[in-house]
Amino acid sequence: MFRPVSPQVNLPKVEEQALALWRKHDIFRKTEETRRGGPEFVFYEGPPTANGKPGVHHVLARAFKDIFLRYRVMRGYHIIRRGGWDTHGLPVEIEVEKKLGFTSKRQIEAFGVAEFNKLCRQSVFEYIQDWENLTERIAYWVDLENAYVTYHNEYIESVWWILKRFWEDGLIYRGHKVVTYCPRCGTPLADHEVAQGYRETEDPSVYVRLPLKDEPDTALLVWTTTPWTLPANVAVAAHPDVTYVKVRHPLPEGEHEYLIVAQPLLEQVFRDEADKIEVVAEFPGKALKGKRYQPLFTFVPPEKPAHFVVLADFVTTEDGTGLVHMAPAFGADDMEMARKYDLPIINTVKPDGTIVEAVRPWAGMFFKDADPLIIEDLQKRGLMFRAETYTHTYPFCWRCGTPLLYYARPTWYIRTTAKKDRLVALNEQINWVPAHIKHGRFGNWLENNIDWALGRERYWGTPLPVWQCQECGHQHAVGSVAELSEMAGRDLGGLDLHRPYVDEVTLTCPQCGGTMKRVPELIDVWFDSGAMQVAQWHYPFENQEILKTQHPADYVCEAVDQTRGWFYSLHAISTLLFDKPAFKNVVCLGLILDENGYKMSKSRGNIVDPWDVINTHGADALRWYLFTAGPPGESKRFSLNLVGETVRRFSLTLWNVYAFFVTYANLDGWRPRPGEQPAYSELDRWLRSELHALVRDVTAAYEAYDALNATRPVERFVERLSNWYLRRSRRRFWKSEADEDKHAAYSTLYEALVTVAKLIAPAMPFMAEELYQNLVRSVDEGAAESVHLADWPTVDEAAIDEKLNQEMSLVLKLVSLGHAARNKAGIKVRQPLREAAFAVGRAGEQDVVPRHADLLTEELNVKQVRVLSGQGEAVSYSLKPLPKQLGQKYKGLFPKVRQAILALDAEEAAAKLLAGQPIQVEVEGQTYAILPDEVEVRMEAHSGLTVASEGAYLAALDTEITPELRQEGLARDFVRWVQDARKKAGLELSDRIRLFYQAPEEVAAAVEAFREYVMAEVLAVEMTAGAPPEDAFVTEASGGKVTLGLLKA
RNA sequence: GGGCCUGUAGCUCAGUCGGUUAGAGCACUGUGCUGAUAACGCAGGGGUCACUGGUUCGAGUCCAGUCAGGCCCA
DSSP, X not given: OOOOOOSSOOHHHHHHHHHHHHHHHTHHHHHHHTTTTSOEEOBOOOXXXXXXXXXXXXXXXXXXXXXXXXXXXXXXXXXXXXXXEOOOSHHHHHHHHHHHTOXXXXXXXXXXXXXXXXXXXXXXXXXXXXXXXXXHHXXXXXXXXXXEETTSHHHHHHHHHHXXXXXXXXXXXXXXXXXXXXXXXTEEOOHHHHGGGEXXXXXXXXXXXXXXXXXXXXXXXXXXXXXXXXXXXXXXXEOTTSEEEEEEEEOGGGOEEEEEEEGGGHHHHHGGGTTXXXXXXXXXXXXXXXXXXXXXOOSSOXXXXXXXXXXXXXXXXXXXXXXXXXXXXXXXXXXXXXXXXXXXXXXXXOTTSBBOTTSGGGTTSBGGGGHHHHHHHHHHTTOEEEEEEEEEEEEBOTTTOOBOEEEEEEEEEEOGGGGHHHHHXXXXXXXXXXXXXXXXXXXXXXXXXXXXXXXXXXXXXXXOOEEEETTTOOEEEOOSHHHHHHHHTSOOTTOOOSTTGGGGOOEEOTTTSOEEEEOSOEEOHHHHHHTHHHHTTTTTTSOHHHHHHSSSXXXXXXXXXXXXXXXXXXXXXXXXXXXXXXXXXXXEEOOEEOTTSOBOOTTTTOOOOXXXXXXXXXXXXXXXXXXXXXXXXXXXXXXXXXXXXXXXXXXXXXXXXXXXXXXXXXXXXXXXXXXXXXXXXXXXXXXXXXXXXXXXXXXXXXXXXXXXXXXXHHHHHHHHIIIIIIHHHHHHHHSSSOOHHHHHHHHHHHHHHHHHHHXXXXXXXXXXXXXXXXXXXXXXXXXXXXXXXXXXXXXXGGGOOHHHHHHHHHHHHHHHHHHHHHHHHTOOTTSOEEEXXXXXXXXXXXXXXXXXXXXXXXXXXXXXXXXOOSTTSSEEEEEEEOHHHHHHHHGGGHXXXXXXXXXXXXXXXXXXXXXXXXXXXXXXXXXXXXXXXXXXXXXXXXXXXXXXXXXXXXXXXXXXXXXXXXXXXXXXXXXXXXXHHHHHTTOOTTOOEEEEEEOOHHHHHHHXXXXXXXXXXXXXXXXXXXXXXXXXXXEEETTTTXXXXXXXX
């Protein structure tokens, strides 16, 4: 016996049962153990930061990781699925700062770095329970017990080892660069961090006069969106080759002034005043070089010559005035100019974002808050030409939302540019899904590689292991705890490698014997996560053997926003360290959008709780939806309803086929008979052909990391299994004798269900387990304990019959036309008809009708089917030249060939073509033979016939209902009423009955005429015309005209 | 401003090497069927294949440009 299955199902409950089974039998651990010795498949888990609850987008990534790993296990691969946690960095610090109510680094230092970091360490695991619960519930199998943790000393030590290698290769340097800097967090941000924070924002847009020293009443007009940088101005840049003009601009009260701007921007600058101005001079930008102007502010006196015009190619005439204000402390281009022209660097903003003391009126203000006051000041002094606002995108801190500052600071870099060629070359070895990322987003990023800004001036992170001598300035990178101990002259094995403890370790300078102290910086957290490929194994201090088999990864998968995050940090570190790619295959997932098409993110607060979906529809449906919703790389909108559709369309369809099978197999006491070749019917052969073609295609999709084509075709198959195979096979299961045909039907359906269970196991692990346990384990003690420990199904190539598959699609089309014709005629399917005749447009397809006559007659409830013969039938013919075949053959001649074919006598040509013979056409004096498969023959019914047609296909019904047919129809109606009554009476499927009926004369006559048929259909051992006995279940049918009485026999 | 992606029915998506009548599911309406089904069959309404131009005998498909959206970078 199979465990009985109800068609009514609570899928989340079924899933809980599977979870319990996995837990009880430790199935996950066994997926690793039982495959030991198999080929190795290497997977890297991109460590999430567990500083918030996981959302649907996390489920997406975890589902896509899991699906290919489960598939590989079933293929016999051994996989170490080690989890990992990203635990360092600003995200963690900011959570703690929020709790403590801190807003600046000074508060952290006053609070104490040791205590602060202790809180950071604790907060990292605050949400870990949520992650673990969700991970288990969505069936993402990953080893969280032995997960790597980026804050562990061993992990940090490995990171140090990498950094020392880079140091020794001369890849780490301290440079002065204008960085994107968060004044609130007090640290520069890496480019990939900056990238996450671009927002549309409104800024001032000001046009300012800079009066020339040597030309009275004349001023340079500059444009800026950052008035706060004006006190740091040291020069103005003009493009050497752009044409500039000096214009006379009228002022109120009859006065006027002269302004200099770029000629192409003239109208844009003066707008409605354009007709009032007068160009008095025109000259190239070069001519402006060296012209001195009066500084706007004099708070900070420059220590070098300043306030004159310089020339630069980066000046554009897209917007502004063509004259660019230069503040080297606050812009990369500006800093470049400062170097070139030896300009002074005036820094008017402190690292905490406040204005320096020297700028007295606004000292201590947050830099951006000074904008309106500076504008006001310039207006009062008549230096403001125009002040308005301007909407553009500007970077904000991705964590705290503070506007970022372009700010000149010393910091540490990794010279990735030195290995740019290798970064690009090794990318060629990586298989990207979707493919365009390889040379698109990722490839372009590598081509335009800039050095990796490594340093972070923060507290909770991996310390940069560089010590500097206080005496001679010598720098040394430490690559292990042992080295640290040795240089410190004491055993530091128990030292917490975090700040502040590591900062307290002083070393002896190998050059001068002086005292060395660690530099204050931490490293970028992206370096932490990118280092997991070696640091998760505490390599090279341990596990040197393991690393040989665990690098590079066969597969990684994250959302597309990781292209410049984790994917890059993995790739860059592996390239610099091993000159090898870090991963061979990578799936980049699109973003999950909310119902309104917005990105789901914590900062937006529009995260859909995955638990809602799981509790309503189950994790399988959620997973299946994510796999089938569209190409993985594209963003998808997400809602509860879309997942619900998956349940109705696929899960329940499959479930009901399963429930049907179990119900009837139990009634018949059926068991699979392994090794025996059943007497398959044509329909069985077709289903097996489709099934094995499915196995073939799905397998290929899994091999190609194509989740979409690993899942969607299964839906299509199950749909056909349910709505064609089962529908047409039902009677085979119902019939009472247990013959070979019945066995073949069971065998076929069983094979289909078991195979589907395995095919969906990677994607829908719970449903697959339920089917497998009940269908396989219950009858085969020796079978693998779980579907996830079972072997992947093999393709029986011999079972695949592509011709049969095509024929069956044609049968389905003809059936559909037959139903349509019935619909037109208004004759219900239960009423048998004498004949259906079909037209098929191509010679080769004609024999489909006789070959599948059984299916067609049963489905359409007709006594016979045939092909329309043509001559003498009530149809006319037309020819449709097929452009695909003829166009490719005749190219430019096609239109004329087409005309020639259409000009032929259709009757005559059709007869030849349907007989498989070519026809001749003449075009431009040449004769061409047109082959039968180059023309479609269409038949149209003359009026009066009940037909339905589509393209070359047509179904015609003989709608005459003879008395015999009518009687048979009534008998079938009667059967239907009795079945309904059985159901109402609450009888079991297999219960035999004694049947009593009272019906009008015509019905009674039909029932008696088909007495044997009726009794067999309704499982009646006795059928009596007359009043039912007292104790019978009595009901009425046919609007009260028929009374039925049932007694369980 | 640059790079990448997307634009097909009310919604979610297919659409092969370019082939002349562009499909499916959901939703809606009608109708039929049902002792597996939360179903299913059939029919109907619903399309400027974002737009413009080009290549071609033929363009949803290829090319160029434009527009809109998304992501990434300036």
